[in-house]
Structure formats: structure tokens, C-alpha cells
Amino acid sequence: MIETPQETIMMMVNDxxxxxxxxxxxxxxxxxxxxxxxxxxxxxxNQAIQFGQELCTGFLEKYHDFILSSNKQFMAISSPRSIVPPAAYYIFQTFLEKLNRFLQSNGRPPALEHTIQ
Structure with missing residues (x-):
């Protein structure tokens, strides 16, 4: 589903x-x-961490009910990185930490982490 440009995007791509x-x-x-x-x-x-917090807050606000009602384990996929992680890595790590705290505080298993090679 693709929503209007003013809203958040949620698309299904190969599940x-x-x-x-x-x-x-x-x-x-x-x-x-x-x-x-x-x-x-x-x-x-520090800015990346703030962006990661904001990203996860927005995600949880929009998909709170879906996350708690789903019987599937979630997977978070980060962008590729070499020896020095890109700035996006810090957003991803902060997002994942906050998401996993939410999942575990609601009796759910943590999201699986995967990095694109």
C-alpha cells in the first residue's frame, strides 16, 4: 500500500x-x-541518534497495534557498510535498540538484525 505523500509510506515488496x-x-x-x-x-x-529515536517513535506510533498483533518475528535490515560505518548505521542502531526495548517490554522476541552485504 502506498499512501499519499503527506503520510508515511508502507509498501509490501516480496513480503x-x-x-x-x-x-x-x-x-x-x-x-x-x-x-x-x-x-x-x-x-x-549525536544527531544520528536523535534521528534514530524520532524514526522509531514515528514507526511505533503508526504500527503499534500491528506490531503487537502480528505473530511473526520482525527483521530490521541495515544498509551495507565497510570498515567505517556510515552515518545511517547510527540511526539504524538507535532505531533497533528502541524497537527491541518496545518488543521485549511487550513479551515479544527482539527483531532480527541483518546487514546487506
């Missing part, structure tokens, strides 16, 4: 689900702080 907190339809009108994004992009891990 995988994808989620995005922000959509960019106009580079002059952003739903996030472009200066914070610039700090993140150039390696500010």
Missing part, C-alpha cells in the same frame, strides 16, 4: 515492509531540520 518518516516532495519545504540533517550527514553521531 518485506518499508517505512519512511519523512518524504521529500519539494526541496524547499522539508518536514525536518535541514541543518540537523547536514550535521548528521557529516558524521554527527
Amino acid at each position: 518485506e515492509q518499508r517505512f519512511a518518516l519523512h518524504l521529500i516532495n519539494n526541496s524547499k519545504i522539508l518536514s525536518f531540520d535541514r541543518y540537523a540533517y547536514s550535521r548528521y550527514k557529516y558524521g554527527d553521531s
